[in-house]
Amino acid sequence: MASVVSPLEAEALEFIRGLIRIDSVNTGEAATIGDGETRAALFVKERLEEVGYETVLVEPRPGRASLIARLAGADPDAGALVAHAHLDVVPVEAENWSYPPFGAEIHDGMLYGRGAVDMKDFAGMLLAIARAFRREGVVPRRDLIFAFFADEEAGGVWGARWIVENRPELFAGATEALSEVGGFSLPLPDDRRAYLVATAEKGVTWATLTARGHAAHGSLPTADNAVVRVAQAVAAVGAHRFPVVRTATLERFLDLYARAGGDVDDLGFAASLLDAGTRTTASPTVLQAGGKTNVIPSSASARLDIRVLPGQDDALRAQLAELVGPDIEIAWGREVRAIESPVDARLVGILQEAVSAEDPGGTVVPYLLPASTDNKHLARLGIRGYGFVPLRVPADFDVFGQFHTADEHVPVEALHFGTRVTARILRDA
Secondary structure, eight states, rough: OSSSOOOOHHHHHHHHHHHHHHHOOOOOOOGGGHHHHHHHHHHHHHHHHHTTEEEEEEEETTTTEEEEEEOOOOOOOOOSEEEEEEEEEEEOOOOGGGTTTOOOOOTTTTTTTTTTTHHHHHHHHHHHHHHHHHHHHHHOOEEEEEEEEOGGGTTSSHHHHHHHHGGGGGGGEEEEEEESSOOOOOEETTEEEEEEEEEEEEEEEEEEEEEEEEOEESOOOTTTTTHHHHHHHHHHHHHOOOOOOHHHHHHHHHHHHHTOOOOOTOOOGHHHHHTTSSSSSEEEEEEEOOOOOOOOOOOOOOOOOOOETTTOOHHHHHHHHHHTTTTSEEEOOOOOOEEEEETTHHHHHHHHHHHHOOOOOOEEEEESSSSTTHHHGGGTTTEEEEEEEOOOOOTTSSSSSGGOOOOOEHHHHHHHHHHHHHHHHHHHH
């Protein structure tokens, strides 16, 4: 661990705290859009332009602003790297917090605040690094596109997705992207650490199960009661475990984690995160039926939240149809396909080199993120996404467990580490 804080690390921490203090909560509801995301984008814009960057502010809806800037690299033939973070955060229930959620207070070496890990930490790092490169005349190997997006927490509709659909020229020449969710350390034997890099993300879709029967008085039970039949279907889905699929990401994880001395049977708090990346999941979330206790309704339905492994879309549909049976109708919602980037890309090697320079025993290990990031939107432009925000944390500190929770916090020293490692990555990538 470094004992002396460099000017770069100090500035990154200053920016992280400044961004946390901007209330940029995204409720996902149009009626409650504030101007926090735009104020955060203007915060970034002012500081980038201060050192000579040309920036592009994109605001498709009032309050929903994103900010893009580019730094030219030494190799014009190398594809550009998009380094991106989102400026919005999820809502808070302040009464459940020990410290003000937008106070960015530091207590016992921990920085508290909404966005401390999701993901104003990386936004502040990127802003400080972009400024340092410009001030010091650092020329990275390839073009760097610094992107600070709005609206990620509501699907990127007015952020990354809108820009990809309406301003794709802002990402001209880009081939890879670096952002959340990964980079945090997990303990290995002998005080060593594994650093997860998300090389793939599950796809997302919704499905509605509907059972139909005869409406009747509640005193006259029917053999085709729609409520009973949809309940049976929901119970079957809830009890089902889809099969493990050995994706390229899983294969590489098992190989590298074992070679590093890790035990897959003892993953601790990371077990549920990593297990979710081994199989497709379907979670019943909403039930709808009837309106009166004494009326058997003619239909009943249930909605499912489904996370699909790469390449498993057709298999999912067949398995779900078999699971619920032929008498249950399945209506599919909007589909966001899974993404999977090469696990042996040069960029992954650069991540390893950067980590090794700061933590010689550290091992970068690919994993499959069971959730979604803005990398899915960039993938529509052929940009391969990786999730890696480097944070060296104590063995018992669950970084993923900080996402969307009360008292979101992160060790300040982890932020210093992340700034140093990220600077190396962006310089050499």
